[in-house]
Amino acid sequence: MANPYAGEVAIVLDGQRHVAKLTLGTLAELEAALEAGSLMELVERFETRAFTTRDVLALVVAGLRGGGWQGTAADLRTAEIAGGPVAAARVAAELLARAFQLPGEA
Template identity: 75%
Template sequence: MANPYAGEVTLVIDGQAQVMRLTLGALAELEAALEAGSLVELVERFETSAFSTRDLLALILAGLRGGGWQGGAEELRRAEIGGGPLAASRAAAALLARAFALPEEGA
Protein backbone atom coordinates (compact mmCIF):
# COMPACT_ATOMS: atom_id res chain seq x y z
CA MET A 1 0.00 0.00 0.00
CA ALA A 2 1.26 3.44 -0.92
CA ASN A 3 2.20 6.02 1.67
CA PRO A 4 1.01 9.43 0.41
CA TYR A 5 3.19 11.20 3.01
CA ALA A 6 6.23 9.65 1.32
CA GLY A 7 5.00 10.80 -2.10
CA GLU A 8 3.81 7.34 -3.08
CA VAL A 9 0.92 6.48 -5.40
CA THR A 10 -0.51 3.05 -6.23
CA LEU A 11 -1.22 1.94 -9.80
CA VAL A 12 -2.56 -1.49 -10.75
CA ILE A 13 -0.54 -3.06 -13.56
CA ASP A 14 -1.48 -6.48 -14.91
CA GLY A 15 -3.63 -7.06 -11.85
CA GLN A 16 -0.85 -6.26 -9.37
CA ALA A 17 -0.81 -3.12 -7.22
CA GLN A 18 2.47 -1.30 -7.79
CA VAL A 19 3.82 1.58 -5.73
CA MET A 20 5.16 4.58 -7.63
CA ARG A 21 7.44 7.23 -6.17
CA LEU A 22 9.48 10.00 -7.76
CA THR A 23 12.89 9.69 -6.18
CA LEU A 24 15.68 12.03 -7.24
CA GLY A 25 17.05 9.27 -9.48
CA ALA A 26 13.62 8.70 -11.02
CA LEU A 27 13.28 12.43 -11.71
CA ALA A 28 16.70 12.50 -13.38
CA GLU A 29 15.67 9.54 -15.54
CA LEU A 30 12.44 11.31 -16.42
CA GLU A 31 14.24 14.54 -17.39
CA ALA A 32 16.53 12.55 -19.68
CA ALA A 33 13.72 10.51 -21.22
CA LEU A 34 11.65 13.60 -21.97
CA GLU A 35 14.66 15.72 -22.94
CA ALA A 36 13.56 18.39 -20.49
CA GLY A 37 16.05 21.19 -19.88
CA SER A 38 15.13 21.46 -16.21
CA LEU A 39 12.88 20.09 -13.53
CA VAL A 40 10.75 23.24 -13.74
CA GLU A 41 10.30 22.74 -17.50
CA LEU A 42 9.25 19.16 -16.91
CA VAL A 43 6.65 20.07 -14.29
CA GLU A 44 5.33 22.94 -16.43
CA ARG A 45 4.77 20.52 -19.30
CA PHE A 46 2.34 18.58 -17.15
CA GLU A 47 0.80 21.60 -15.42
CA THR A 48 -0.10 23.20 -18.75
CA SER A 49 -1.40 19.94 -20.25
CA ALA A 50 1.29 20.13 -22.92
CA PHE A 51 2.20 16.47 -22.47
CA SER A 52 1.80 13.49 -24.77
CA THR A 53 0.93 9.88 -24.07
CA ARG A 54 4.66 9.14 -24.40
CA ASP A 55 5.33 11.71 -21.66
CA LEU A 56 2.68 10.10 -19.47
CA LEU A 57 4.21 6.65 -19.89
CA ALA A 58 7.69 8.04 -19.13
CA LEU A 59 6.36 9.63 -15.93
CA ILE A 60 4.67 6.41 -14.86
CA LEU A 61 7.78 4.37 -15.67
CA ALA A 62 9.99 6.73 -13.65
CA GLY A 63 7.56 6.52 -10.74
CA LEU A 64 7.45 2.73 -10.93
CA ARG A 65 11.23 2.51 -10.98
CA GLY A 66 11.39 4.88 -8.02
CA GLY A 67 9.03 2.50 -6.26
CA GLY A 68 11.27 -0.47 -6.98
CA TRP A 69 9.60 -1.96 -10.09
CA GLN A 70 12.07 -3.88 -12.25
CA GLY A 71 10.13 -3.71 -15.54
CA GLY A 72 11.05 -1.67 -18.56
CA ALA A 73 9.37 0.68 -21.01
CA GLU A 74 8.36 -2.07 -23.45
CA GLU A 75 6.84 -4.12 -20.65
CA LEU A 76 4.85 -1.10 -19.49
CA ARG A 77 3.60 -0.39 -23.03
CA ARG A 78 2.21 -3.94 -23.23
CA ALA A 79 0.76 -3.93 -19.70
CA GLU A 80 -2.90 -3.71 -18.74
CA ILE A 81 -3.34 -0.71 -16.47
CA GLY A 82 -6.24 -1.05 -14.06
CA GLY A 83 -8.76 1.68 -14.82
CA GLY A 84 -7.24 2.39 -18.23
CA PRO A 85 -5.83 5.67 -19.48
CA LEU A 86 -7.93 7.79 -17.11
CA ALA A 87 -6.61 5.96 -14.04
CA ALA A 88 -3.07 6.22 -15.41
CA SER A 89 -3.47 9.99 -15.91
CA ARG A 90 -4.88 10.49 -12.43
CA ALA A 91 -2.11 8.42 -10.84
CA ALA A 92 0.53 10.39 -12.76
CA ALA A 93 -1.01 13.70 -11.66
CA ALA A 94 -1.07 12.54 -8.04
CA LEU A 95 2.52 11.36 -8.35
CA LEU A 96 3.73 14.79 -9.48
CA ALA A 97 1.64 16.61 -6.90
CA ARG A 98 2.93 14.46 -4.05
CA ALA A 99 6.54 14.67 -5.20
CA PHE A 100 6.48 18.47 -5.02
CA ALA A 101 4.06 19.09 -2.16
CA LEU A 102 5.46 20.82 0.87
CA PRO A 103 5.16 18.82 4.07
CA GLU A 104 2.27 19.79 6.28
CA GLU A 105 3.19 21.91 9.26
CA GLY A 106 3.89 19.70 12.26
CA ALA A 107 4.36 16.59 10.13
Protein backbone atom coordinates in the same frame (compact mmCIF):
# COMPACT_ATOMS: atom_id res chain seq x y z
CA MET B 1 -1.06 0.81 0.86
CA ALA B 2 0.53 3.84 -0.77
CA ASN B 3 1.69 6.54 1.63
CA PRO B 4 0.99 9.97 0.09
CA TYR B 5 3.21 11.62 2.73
CA ALA B 6 6.14 9.64 1.33
CA GLY B 7 5.24 10.66 -2.23
CA GLU B 8 3.76 7.24 -3.03
CA VAL B 9 0.95 6.57 -5.51
CA ALA B 10 -0.79 3.22 -6.07
CA ILE B 11 -1.20 1.77 -9.56
CA VAL B 12 -2.55 -1.59 -10.69
CA LEU B 13 -0.76 -3.36 -13.55
CA ASP B 14 -2.10 -6.62 -14.92
CA GLY B 15 -4.23 -6.99 -11.80
CA GLN B 16 -1.30 -6.53 -9.40
CA ARG B 17 -1.07 -3.49 -7.17
CA HIS B 18 2.22 -1.56 -7.18
CA VAL B 19 3.47 1.45 -5.27
CA ALA B 20 5.15 4.15 -7.32
CA LYS B 21 7.17 7.15 -6.19
CA LEU B 22 9.67 9.51 -7.73
CA THR B 23 13.10 9.40 -6.14
CA LEU B 24 15.92 11.80 -6.86
CA GLY B 25 17.52 9.18 -9.09
CA THR B 26 14.36 8.50 -11.06
CA LEU B 27 13.72 12.24 -11.42
CA ALA B 28 17.19 12.65 -12.95
CA GLU B 29 16.57 9.73 -15.32
CA LEU B 30 13.18 11.17 -16.20
CA GLU B 31 14.63 14.57 -17.01
CA ALA B 32 17.20 12.97 -19.32
CA ALA B 33 14.68 10.64 -20.97
CA LEU B 34 12.23 13.44 -21.75
CA GLU B 35 14.97 15.83 -22.83
CA ALA B 36 13.23 18.52 -20.82
CA GLY B 37 15.09 21.69 -20.00
CA SER B 38 13.92 21.20 -16.44
CA LEU B 39 11.43 19.20 -14.45
CA MET B 40 9.50 22.41 -13.92
CA GLU B 41 8.79 22.39 -17.68
CA LEU B 42 7.29 18.94 -17.23
CA VAL B 43 5.23 20.11 -14.25
CA GLU B 44 4.01 23.05 -16.33
CA ARG B 45 2.91 20.70 -19.15
CA PHE B 46 0.77 18.79 -16.66
CA GLU B 47 -0.62 21.95 -15.08
CA THR B 48 -1.69 23.25 -18.50
CA ARG B 49 -2.78 19.80 -19.72
CA ALA B 50 -0.25 20.00 -22.55
CA PHE B 51 1.41 16.70 -21.59
CA THR B 52 1.92 13.87 -24.06
CA THR B 53 1.44 10.14 -23.75
CA ARG B 54 5.24 9.93 -23.80
CA ASP B 55 5.29 12.14 -20.69
CA VAL B 56 2.75 9.89 -18.97
CA LEU B 57 4.60 6.69 -19.89
CA ALA B 58 7.96 8.08 -18.75
CA LEU B 59 6.54 9.34 -15.45
CA VAL B 60 4.75 6.10 -14.65
CA VAL B 61 7.85 4.02 -15.48
CA ALA B 62 10.03 6.32 -13.35
CA GLY B 63 7.56 6.14 -10.47
CA LEU B 64 7.31 2.37 -10.65
CA ARG B 65 11.10 2.04 -10.77
CA GLY B 66 11.33 4.37 -7.75
CA GLY B 67 8.96 2.01 -5.97
CA GLY B 68 11.16 -0.98 -6.71
CA TRP B 69 9.58 -2.33 -9.92
CA GLN B 70 12.14 -3.96 -12.21
CA GLY B 71 10.27 -3.47 -15.50
CA THR B 72 10.94 -1.21 -18.45
CA ALA B 73 8.92 1.13 -20.66
CA ALA B 74 8.47 -1.79 -23.08
CA ASP B 75 6.95 -3.85 -20.27
CA LEU B 76 4.56 -1.05 -19.37
CA ARG B 77 3.47 -0.63 -22.99
CA THR B 78 2.07 -4.17 -22.95
CA ALA B 79 0.66 -4.10 -19.41
CA GLU B 80 -2.99 -3.56 -18.63
CA ILE B 81 -3.31 -0.50 -16.41
CA ALA B 82 -6.45 -0.54 -14.29
CA GLY B 83 -8.47 2.49 -15.36
CA GLY B 84 -6.68 2.77 -18.69
CA PRO B 85 -4.89 5.82 -20.06
CA VAL B 86 -6.89 8.26 -17.95
CA ALA B 87 -5.83 6.49 -14.74
CA ALA B 88 -2.22 6.41 -15.97
CA ALA B 89 -2.33 10.18 -16.56
CA ARG B 90 -3.76 10.71 -13.06
CA VAL B 91 -0.99 8.59 -11.54
CA ALA B 92 1.63 10.57 -13.49
CA ALA B 93 0.18 13.89 -12.31
CA GLU B 94 -0.03 12.69 -8.69
CA LEU B 95 3.56 11.48 -8.81
CA LEU B 96 4.74 14.89 -9.95
CA ALA B 97 2.60 16.75 -7.42
CA ARG B 98 3.74 14.57 -4.52
CA ALA B 99 7.40 14.73 -5.53
CA PHE B 100 7.37 18.51 -5.20
CA GLN B 101 4.95 18.82 -2.28
CA LEU B 102 6.36 20.31 0.89
CA PRO B 103 5.59 18.60 4.22
CA GLY B 104 2.27 19.79 5.58
CA GLU B 105 0.87 20.80 2.18
CA ALA B 106 -2.34 19.10 1.10
